[in-house]
Structure formats: structure tokens, C-alpha cells
Amino acid sequence: MENLLATISTALPNLNKSEKKVAAVILDDPEAATQSSIATLALKASVSEPSVNRFCKRFGASGFPDFKLQLAKALVSGVRYVSSAVSLDDTTDEFTQKIFNNSIHALSQVRDNISAALVTRVVDQLVQARRIYFFGLGTSAAVAADAEYKFFRFNTPVSSHHDPLMQRMLASSGGVGDLFFCISHTGRTKSLVETAQLARENGATVVGMTAPGSPLAKACQWSIELNVKENTDEYLPMASRIVHLVVLDALATGVTLRKGEEFLPHLARIKDSLKSTRFNQE
Template sequence: MLARIESLRPELRRSEQKVADLVLERPNAVINAPLATIAEEAGVSEPTVIRFCRAVGCSGFQDFKLHLAGSLASGAPYIYSGVSATDKPADLAAKVFDRSISTLMQVRNHLNIDAVEKAVDTLAAASRVEFYGHGASGIVAMDAQHKFFRMGIPTVAYNDPHTHGMAATILQPGSVVVAISHTGRTRDLLRSAELALEAGAKVISITACGSPLANISTIALYADVTEDTDVYTPMTSRMAHLAITDVLAVGVALKRGPELAAQLEKSKRNLQEKRLRDGTLISTKRQEG
């Protein structure tokens, strides 16, 4: 919840940002405080506090406090340790790993399981699945396509906006688009998602809560990750997106049952034929020498 609030803060109204700042600064105090106290300390009205709760994806004030309490009790560290030019390799490695672990725990603890179940059912019943993403999200889309095509579902991954824009217009009902975006605000991706919906397809998004992409999607899976993408390429958000696509792939595989298991086993046997046995490469080199 804290990661979600920080991610959404720039998009909130100025009065709602005051509530966000109070929660981020003193989350434990907010859990035990009544609505009137929070409004007074933030310098806003009580209806503003309720609007803030809804803006971060909760149904109301009590629902928000429950989610916040769950976040603090989960044990997931909410610590951002930025790297610096003076970091030694050991410190650098620790910071990167700690941030990655923290991000995965946060996403796991706040993933909407009902939405995951709906997404798995939708993908398992799809006649065609297309994955859209740009940049680092495009790499996630390609990885997801690599998982899903082995299940016998016609799949493709596009990371070019012109290409997925054209592809979205010719989709048929029964098709599903999985749109992946850290910000959920890329215009080309939003337009392709809209075109897919107009064509009768369903759109599953993996993105930030409250983003334009999440709002127009048939099903939205939230990956609220606080990350500075202005300097470095997205790292922790990419890992969160990969983990969510793994959950979907495993869920669809289990949904499709024993028939798919036999198909995957056949694929594995084919791969084994393409691998060198132990010592084969060494003996070949010796013969050439």
C-alpha cells in the first residue's frame, strides 16, 4: 500500500497529496487514528480523506486502514537504498538484491487474487493471445509469449507501436490482449488497447493501480512499484511484471489439465535431442586439436 501511494501521489489532487504525505510519514499512527484526526492533521476535510482512500484503490476509509495494516504486518521492507558512485561491489549487490526482494514481496502481498483468477480463466479460454509492451515492458511481453505458445494457444508479442496498433484492429471476439506498462500512460499502448476493445477482444493489463491503462482494461493486475526510470532502465518493475506473467502461465497450464502436460512433455523430449551430453563438447574439441 505504501508503494502504491507513493506511485500514485503525483496524480492525486493537491489536497489528497496532503493525506498521502501524512500516511507515508506516519503509517503506524494512521492505522489507529479516526477519520476526523487524520483529516485534521493533514489539514483537509473528511470527504477528502475518503476520496484519497478510493483514489488508491480502496472502497473506503476502513478498507484502506485494513490494507495499510496488512502492508505493515507483512514484513516486507519498505526501504529505498539508492546506489551511489562510491558504493563498493558488495554494497551495490546488497542494495539491488534487497530492493528486488522487497518489490516482489510487496507485489505478492497486494496482488488481487480475484483478478488473477479471472485473468487465468480468460486466457485459458482465449482463441488467441497477443502481448503488447514497449522498451523493458516489450521484453516482458516477449518472455510471456515464449511461455504461452508452448500451451498450444496462438500467441504473438509486439513491441512496435505501429505493429500492435494494426494488429489490434483485426482481432476477433475471443481474442485477448495482455498490455504491459509500468506507468500505464503510454499513448500508443493505450490506443492499441482501445482498438482491441473496439474489435471485441478483452484486455488484461499489468500496470499501476489507477493508471489510464488500468481504468480501460477488462481485467487489471496491479504492480505498484516505486522506481526512478529517468536515470536507469526499469529493473524492479520488470521483475514484478515477469513474476505476474509467470503466475498467469502456471495458472493457465493447470487449467488446461493433463492434455497440456503430455504436450509439454513431448516438447521437452524434443529439446533434449538438441542438447549435448556431458563431455561431448570437450571430446569434439580434442579431436579437432
Template sequence: MKASRQKLRSSALLSRIRASLAALRKSERAVAEFVLAHPDQVLQLPIADLATRAGVSQPTVARFAGALGFSGYREFKLRLAQSLASGVPFIHQDVGPDDKLERVSAKVFDRTIGSLLDVRNHLDSGELARAVAMLTRARRIDFYGIGNSGIVALDGQHKFFRYGVPTASYLDPHAMAVAATVLGRGDVVVAISATGRTTDMLATAAIAIDSGAQLIAITASGSPLARLASVSLAADVPEDPDVYTPMISRIAHLAIVDVLAVAVALAMGPPLLSRLERGKQILREKRVQSSES
């Protein structure tokens, strides 16, 4: 694979379009690809001109906007302009088989940092506040993640069990579905999915909601899982076709879980501090003390 270096415009909406490519119809994908290649041009184009340049009909452009959750092309252009104005440039670099180790390190870090900045800049503070309120009041918290997202679910359970709230993580789709049936009012599920389109996750989320639990989704905006959730925390991180690099979405999801953990701890206030400090003290006692020279 030949390494390439390309400067791209990063914005939440462009990331969302990239993440949605696989779910779009072929004709709608043609519109998406034109928008991704020429976002600044699109801001100046009437719907008829965009349709012509993308090689599709005007209704297809309208359907494309609707597939992303907008009322029409006018709203899409407005949101695109806002998103580009607040976006941050970053360097996108594919890893090549001939890259030296220091270049591999730099490329992986640059891509990860750029993605994290993009997610940070576009995390919805209102949705975040609602998620924190749910978790602070929760009777029980379950974390669901399948495959790569299971790592994030385990991390969430590891952080939140220290708060004295019954907490569990489920990675197996069958165990997850059964666990969802025993939930009830006051329980909260944090469902983690890079695409928000995994059938097992969607089925289990529906079971949890039907059981009376509230659902917080950490996933791609506009996805089926996001639409199911009471609160959706968007992490629109497109997975690059570069086969050498791991999925960056898991790092963005881990960062969002960290934000939730810190915010919930702050919301719980002073009564939680003594519990956390006691836990830290126990861990310190299990370490070999460093010798002073």
C-alpha cells in the first residue's frame, strides 16, 4: 500500500457523512462523495446544481439530506456551513508498509489526536448533561458492547463500580439479551457501538427499553441505535480503509466514558470522595514502595 499524505477539513457533519456511507443508497452515496470531496463548493450550490454535478436527480439530493436527519437541503447546507466553520484541520496519513517506525508512530498518533479533537468539539453538552443526570440517579448501570466495543464496556464497568452502584458489563450477545430482560425502572444501560447498526445490539437495546430501563448510546449520530436511545452521545469517527491501523472509534468511546465517569463523580459530591479515597489507599497498600536513595 502506498503511503499518502492529504490535508482534510474535519467537521462533525463531514465525519457523520463518512460514517453513514455504507448505509446510503448508491445514488445517495454519489451525493455524499461529492459533498465530502467539495464541501466548500456545496455551500454555494443550489439543489439543482448539486444534483447535476453528482450525476443524480434533485429528489435524490433531498433524500440524501433526509437520510442524515435533516428536513431538507436548505437545513443541510446551513448545518454544513456551521460545521465547517467550527471544524479543525488535521493531517490524515495512511500507514504504508515501507514506513519507518517513527513515521508509523507519528501517523497513528496524529490520526487519533485529530479524531479526539473533532469528537470533543462537537459533543452535545445538553445530551451529556442528561446522561450524567441519568447515571447519577441510576439504581443499576449496565454497559453493553459487542466485539471491539466490548473493550469500552469493560472499561465503563471498571470505572463505575467504584461509585457504589451495582454495575455490570456484557459482551456476549446472548448473555446481554437475557440480562436486558431483568432490568426495570431506574436502571440505565450504556450501549456502545461504533456504527449503531449491529443487529444484536439493536435487539438488546429494544429489550432493555421494553423492560423499563433508560438507554444511553455512545455511537454514530443518526444511527438506528442513536434513534432508539433516550440520550445519544455522538462519536462520528469514520473508520479508515487503511488496514494497518486499529479502529479509532474505541479511543473516542473510551474518552466519552471517562468524561461521564468524572462528571458523575462530581455530581455525586463529597459523600463519594471518602469511598474513592479508601479505594485508592487500598491500591497504594498493594504496591511495592519505592526506595529513596
């Protein structure tokens, strides 16, 4: 279910004359619309009340009050995401808000679409693996490094690599029981795709986190396919990296929970080991 305001904007050209008027008034000031009565809104749009009512029903509401409710919801989750592309004449506050909104929006999208069943299955693989390798290049190298950091706390040997040659060597020497976790936003990085294929030919488990339908996704046994829209061409892929990190958080959490309660003291011990490196809390 997309954002109501966006839906209205999209449908705008296909609307009747009076419906267009209503849409215009609502899009102009949605906040005000949520607080108007149907009579007020009809007056503002110079249409009759039933026209407004019909408009509401057209967009899936049961009536005007229900429509206002949906609109209010859309305003909270949605209005901030409108026109999120950073432009050169943005003020600091504007672009900062946009950057945050992009990430928040991307996370919401993935949260609402990620398959729990797939997460469970990948967690299964991670738990069963004898050894885990995280592979990524470019920005995804940092994600892979982060994953290593997260997973080393379990007893399974884990490492991350961002050197294509190293990746290839490891993939060719791997086999059953090894898990190769390949991270790529585009899923089109040649060397990584080839590495994934290589690992799979050797009988290793290959998991990908990448774009839907991409060559990398096809090369993997399990692939977490994320459709993150980057609305910035000039700058770096930012949203996808954040999403990757959070998905890995979810996977690490899944593994932790699978290991069960008796594993928690182990984690606490690791945490305690850092104490002496810190200033005390006052």
C-alpha cells in the first residue's frame, strides 16, 4: 500500500473535473483537509458535498471520516518523504532532513516487505555453517566488515574480505559447510558474481544480499533481494547500505536467538572485556 498522497497525485490526470478540484484542494494543504468538515472542503473546492464523498470512496475509504483518518496517517509517514532528492539550493536543515528521511523510508519499505520465512532460512544456514565468509566490494566492503564484527561473537569462524582475488581464492578452496555471504547493492559486479558461482560449484552454501533479479541473486542459493530505491544519482548509494546493515543485524539477532539463552552469558563476557578500556560512567 503506497502513500495516499502519492496515490492521489498519480491518479490526478485520470480524474473527473470535480474530482480534480477536490484533489487539488487536498494536495494543496492536506493537513487542513484532515481538520475540515466535508462541507468546508466542498466549499473550498467549489463542488458539492457528495462529490467529495465520491472522491473519498474512489480512493478506498469507506467515507469522508475514514478518508480523513487515512490522510492523517499518510501525513505522518508520508509527507516528509515527498521530493526527497537533495537539490543544490537546499539549506542545511532541508538536506539533513532529506538524508534522514531517505534512510527511514528505505528501512520502512524493507521492513514491510521482507520475508520472515527467508530470514529464518538464512539464519538456519548461518547457524549450520562451519565457517562464514562475508564478501563485498566498494561500499559493501564496509558492510561486510561490519558483518564480520557482528558474527565473530558466535563460535563459528568468520571473516570478511574485500579483495576480489582473495575472494576468488577462498571461493575456490571452499566446500560443503562453508557459507559465502555476498553483498552487493547492484548485484552486477562481475567479479563477485563469478566468485559466487565458483563457490557454489564447489558445494558451498552461497547467500546473497542484493537487488532482485540481478545476476548475483541468480547465482546464489538463497538471496535476500532488496529493492531499495536510491534517489540520488550523483552521490553515493546510501540507503541500500543502511538497509544491508540492518538486515545483517536482524540475521545476527536471529542467530543469537537460535543459540538460545545459554549463549547470553558468553555475549556478556565479551562486553565486559571492554570495560577496562573505558572511562567509568559517572
